[in-house]
Amino acid sequence: MEVVKIENVARVYQIGKVETKALRGVNLSIENGEFTALVGPSGSGKTTLLQMIGCLDQPTTGKVFINNKDVTSLNRNQRADMRRGTIGFIFQFFALIPTLTAYENVEMPLLLNGHAPAERRERIMELLKAVDLTDRANNRPDQLSGGQQQRVAVARALASKPTLILADEPTANLDTTNGQQVMEIMKRLNKETGVTFIFATHDPRVINYASRVVTLQDGLIEKDTQTR
Amino acid sequence: MLQILRMAFRDLGRNRRRSFFSALAVAIGLALLMLLSSVIQGEMGSALESAIQLQSGHIQIQAASYDENKSSLKWEDLVENPDRVASQIAALDQVKAATPRLFSSGFLSTGDESSGVRIYGIDPQSAANDPYRDGIISGSFLTADDREGLLIGQPAALKLHLQAGDKVSLSVNTSNGDVLEQTFIIRGIYTTNTYGFDGSTVFLPLAKAQAITQTENHASTIFILLKDTSLTASVANSIKAPAGLQVKTWEEMNSLITEFETTANSYIGFFYLIILAITVSVIINTLIMSVYERTREIGILAAIGMRGARIMGLFLSESVMLAIGGVLMGLVLGLFSVYLFNIRGFYIGNMGLNGMLISDTIRARLTVDKTISVTIMTFVATILSGLYPAWMASRMEPVEALRAEK
Structure with missing residues (x-):
């Protein structure tokens, strides 16, 4: 089943009098359960494409479909609802709320989706166990290492059982060991839960984990390769 | 909701x-509002209280033709048999004291100095005259049969260099338009801490005042003090003025103070706005x-x-929490400063306001109503000041926000 469908998407930024074409007409289809890497040099459009798929930004032209729903026509609140119910995010910086504990950070999407307390507790503990952080549940982000913070972010991204997880350079700020650990967790969860992962990276070690590699260059897809 | 509150609290x-310091700004704002309002209330309340106790009483009964500003001594402008009328009124349950008073004007002179005075003929035994009796700072109070003594206020005594026991000449207007002069002995010097009143009022026993002004068995007014100010309207309605007399309440006789209070309140409203605007800008x-x-x-x-x-x-939620913290601190700070202002007072001396009996010391007086209203005002203003920043946060584009530096 097609989770993401991108039809001729272009994104033009106007900064002063300068027009920057971040995407120039991208077509892409991602199937359920894929573990896809978006690769390419800086400025190739990886992050912009992820933002289009994640309903964080809207294309200048073209259409984006998530689970066969056209998300380009949604208003601000509808896009927030779409993100809350369907999409999980992992960012390059360890995007946790600094005042909340690991447990509470993972809890946030569940609260926003109105899950009952008992259900929330069960799900959070299950996810913290999956990322091997059960003993760190009550620690705040500043008491966790970078790798641990990114694992909390992975757990949070999965909390609401989304169909799609978008990760923007998830290992860029991690050392090799922690980077590998995060990628292995993501890969394992992809296999176990069947959730679709799309991640932007230019780290060759990370690319090796991908089952499909989409290469972008100057806002266009240059190559689309199934690796296994 | 709980998570939002938890986040707001931790933020x-x-x-x-x-x-x-933000909460402190709210607290100082509230404390200032409390202090300002309590000072005005204290000042106005004290002016009214002084006017009632010293000058107007709660109710007066006068001849229908009597004009307070002229202090007429014509018999037709006076109350006849005032003791009888006063004793009838004093018999009412709600009445604390009812006593006749005779007002005249004249000049007090020593060797080479003189001063215009208002002369009060009073019954020295009446409880209505306690403020003067209690205010004696030198010499003694009058007695009903004293034929030579008078009381003089402290500012007039200082001005004329007089002491208790000194002799002084008093010229008095009489009922038939003549002026009579007689030498009196300063029996005592009093103070009510009200410069305007003390500087211009001398007291004589009623009988002596009636004799010197040739107004036998007549008085300018029956001065009535009630057990409670709130009883005024009901007592005034229940008193049936004998033919040719009129009943006046303190509201009618002190319209200047109530008008002044209204004007003062509108100026104070402006100061409230300035204080709130400063508080709001700090929170924003x-x-x-x-x-x-x-x-x-x-x-x-x-x-x-x-x-x-x-x-x-x-x-x-953050602005609500700041408001709660600030208001609680402000109540403590405000009540403490009002308390200090209340027990220590603030000496202002002679304000020089004609027609108003302003005490020489301001004492703050804060009512529960006023405390509640300024607290609500500060609380609401603080919460409203959170509206714009909150709206700003809610309108941020996620992409732009995520790009921001940590």
């Missing part, structure tokens, strides 16, 4: 010093800084699907 705790500034510092977090919350309204709720 305030993240920069404790800034949050504390704090919350806007907080929004900018947490731009990326706002982006994260938006990315995980938090709607703008909830983000707005988060920041509004």
